[in-house]
Amino acid sequence: MTQRTKQIHLAAHFPGVNNTTVWSDPRSRSHIDFSSFAALARTAERGLFDFFFLAEGLRLREHKGRIHDLDVVGRPESLTVLTALAAVTERLGLAGTVNATFNEPFELARRFASLDHLSAGRAAWNVVTTSDAFTGENFRRGGYLDRADRYTRAAEFLATARELWDSWSPEGRPRPFAHRGQHFSIEGEFPVERSPQGHPVVIQAGDSPEGREFAASAADVIFTRHGTPEAGREFYADVKGRLAKYGRSADDLKIMPGVTFVLGDTAAEAQEKATEIRRAQVSPQNAILALEQVWGVDLSAYDPDGPLPDIDPDPRSQLVQGRVKIGDPLAVADKWRALSEAKGLSIRQTVIETTARQSFIGTPDQVAADLTESVRTDAADGFILVPHLTPGGLDDFVDKVVPLLQERGAYRTDYEGTTLRSHLGLREPVWKG
Template structure:
């Protein structure tokens, strides 16, 4: 049986988190991060994953409701978590558009040293002027250039990490390219993993190609087994052109899990959670993100709007824009008409993340089936509660996976690369 990989995503400012639940804690209190990280390590997870936002999102000129709690900086938190964990990988989302290779390479190498080889970088990009207003270069980067800059950024960071020999001798570096022209001496010795693990989040064709060329892990989403298999086959097939093998890239979709003592109870729990996630207000907000129009006068329990979306709208700022709002609206209308759904009911069904719902035994079986069918190499779990949303999974599902031999019972290595089964990169001096 294939061994799966598991990671934990700290739920924050997204539509998954249920802040109204009395068990929900703070998104900025260190105790919340520590609780989830310790739970993930108790479950022998590969890594703990933090998202990042460089600006509070706005909706119709107001701060988006889910952003009012703030968004702490990822690497600062992970350096603190390195002191209260021993084996768990620590993955930070850091933007390759609004940072510079030298400074970020230093920060990541420092985390890798402090954690004794557990650092990872989730590479993301941005091209919108709204986010760029927080930076000197605000909004200058064309959308078409975001992955070319990211690719050169990663390559430059790796040159910096390789500027120290494995024996501990520093060497001058120099890089001249389209986006970066730097030279000097790197201040941090080669870290325990050689290079921190690189993660890429994205499903677009550009994102898939970038992951195939430069990433160790790809964080994705897909709604069905068949869609997962198609994505898996496509991305793995791209590796050969870069001289890489299928095992060099680990594919891990983000998923939610809802448990119950029985499958029927789990379905009831899932229905309740989805309706807490999609409140009447959030249903209208989700609809406005597609339509690009102020729909606050509409009844969430009524039908979808008859008017078409505005593709040129700037109603929503700081979120990835819907690529083809007219097509999405048509899909939602077809769903609504076929099932007789209201606005809120349509959003509940149309925006659900890939979920595994059932008793612990059912969920364990379905997770294993995805890995065996080559729809994924593992999963990044996104719980709906902060910080205790992973507790039941670790207590009730992980032991079943361990008994069946599909997931480790103990860590066999000390670095994140060893957890993933990836070799340390060859030094390129």
């Protein structure tokens, strides 16, 4: 009997807080108008993607006291956009990033249950946390949580939301709920009956040991970032290996890295286009901004085409606020210097090489082959595609790569179910009555 090719899962990311979009390209359109969201979502649905993914920021990032150049100012709130998209799509999953640090379980559980009903079972929640006081200033509670505390709060937050979703039986019978815990003490009656999926799909994005453990214990999908297939396989084996102690199987969690792609008629053409795109994404100005994020000091006097600074970073700096730190500044600086010296790279070239996502570059046939091989060798279960153009950046992939994946038997030729759980091959959660 011929073994069935492992199936690829695909999703589409609409960038917001990003260094992906090539804003200078005349084909780049609004990141605010609903028509852009609708166009990208419809393309993803035409390509039979599992879901459409929206990120979210709770405060505009600042650099030297000014709004960061790469932030989208005026971006609509994610769940509002997804609810509108439910009316212009039929099968595509709708995934929104919403913070568990500065929200409350009852309200968020109600909003996601509502989206799941309005979309007939296509809602997903990307659970994220925030640890910085800069973001906390936008909220009444203010302040911030220590790194360990934000994950314990997120775990209790998600468990509480699931208690609320389970307060209605599958037959439509409600019952009062009561939760007593370290972070939440609530009781009452949940006003929204059990949703079509039982629970909306839960996505988690985190690569730390705490994040990996949280994903293994509670998530349905993990959105990650790895630059090589080798790193992807290490992450895949590690996280999947944590599932058994929570009574879960490997199929209960899908691992989907965020990736980019560049297509060309020849491999050389695709590589040339990829180089042009990366140079457009990392302008001389943005190269210095990226450098200052690590060093924490004003480096505007440095030449982007010159060598990296020979001074050490300031780990206590508040030069950049509201942006996730790349890592330990001293360790990152040492790594960048070693790479720069080994390859003779300038500041801009170093930033280009160190800040890129994993990318699939080549002819449509080569990209289809590489995607299939990555999933076959357990570097991932699928991919969240981050196009460099919005909203038309997925068109070539859907038109040229998807048919080749289908010919290889690695991708669906039609949606087999109606809910996001069915697209992902996830079981409906057992009702805990």
